[in-house]
Amino acid sequence: MTGGGDWQRDVLRELTDRETRERTDPETRELNDPETRERADPETVAVPGSPVVQAAASGLPDSAPPSAPAPRRAHAPHVPAPAPAPESHPTVDPRLAIALGNPQHGDSAARRAGASLRRLTTSATQEVSEQTRFAEELQHPVTTGRVIAVTSIRGGVGKSTVAALLGRTFNHYRHDPVLTLEADAALGTLPVRMGADSVRWCCADLARILTPAMQLTDITGYLVPVTDGGWLLPASQGRVGAPMDMRTYRTVTLALRRYFAVTVVDCETLPGEVARTAMDTAHARVVVAPMTAEGIHGTRQVLDWLGQLPHSALATTVVALSASSPDTTLDPKTAAAHLREPGVPVVLLPYDRHLAQGGPIHTAMLGRSTRDAAVRLAAEAMRRAVRVR
Known part of the structure; x- marks a missing residue:
């Protein structure tokens, strides 16, 4: 009896100790x-x-x-699966792309011949000196990335076209990375003007995955490479959807300034929330004004508003006076003088057949005066962007 009782007591003690260990061990309990x-x-x-x-x-x-x-x-440990990559979407419907036709030169053949003849008979000293000065301003070294915001008072006046021209000009003259960023609502035209065949990642997608540890090579994997160089970040996949919000814009622009020397932002039209934020936080601003009486009047009101801000933004603002028709009757000198009164420079972008045709912009097909105006506009904006604020 004593031996049997001892044997049972030992088994019970062993089972009790095992149960206690299983309850107290967190890994075993889990x-x-x-x-x-x-x-x-x-x-x-x-x-x-x-x-x-x-x-x-x-x-x-x-x-x-x-x-x-x-x-x-x-x-x-349980690791959640990464979010699937968005699908790639063409910037132009393939059924419509075949109807674009061949791009035409910005200047007619007669005008190109006349310009060549004038260059042969006149001195080129002044022209070379001016081009050298603009090139030095465009190549100005920067310690932190500079943001240049492009906006207008209404759509359809060439805002995205001007942003594309600036992005291509900066990329041509600079040897460091240049980004053209679309901060407009859905169905923007910047990817088409920049020559992108398709888009996949947009600002909202990139804002969700940005981390301080990412390198430039990691970032460019989510961007669209531009044919003539540089990078593009669209605002959407070219479909109707929610427009970019202010938080997404701030997140993307503040993070990407570490990687790109110059970022050209194609903003929404004023007085949109993102446009006001971009105009307030950018290092320089370009306001596109159409060559019409109502366009000049509205742009002048915007300039007066910028001058009344607590920190006046007029010192870092440039106006691009865009002519979208060859038959305009408004005197460009009078229009430019009216816009210069607040103290901002005005750069005239003449009518260009290549730009008016729509579709991708080919730099070699631009008119001579258009290329010169784009270089001057970019130099004026860069000069103000590098000023100490």
């Missing part, structure tokens, strides 16, 4: 949980004292005891 066992892989996780798991690990049926205990391995 693995014995039914929900944890359902998620766990029986081939990689072994629970001590569990014949079902040991049988699965050894390849034996549940009723057969294993010849040796299964090795104990650490519980692998």
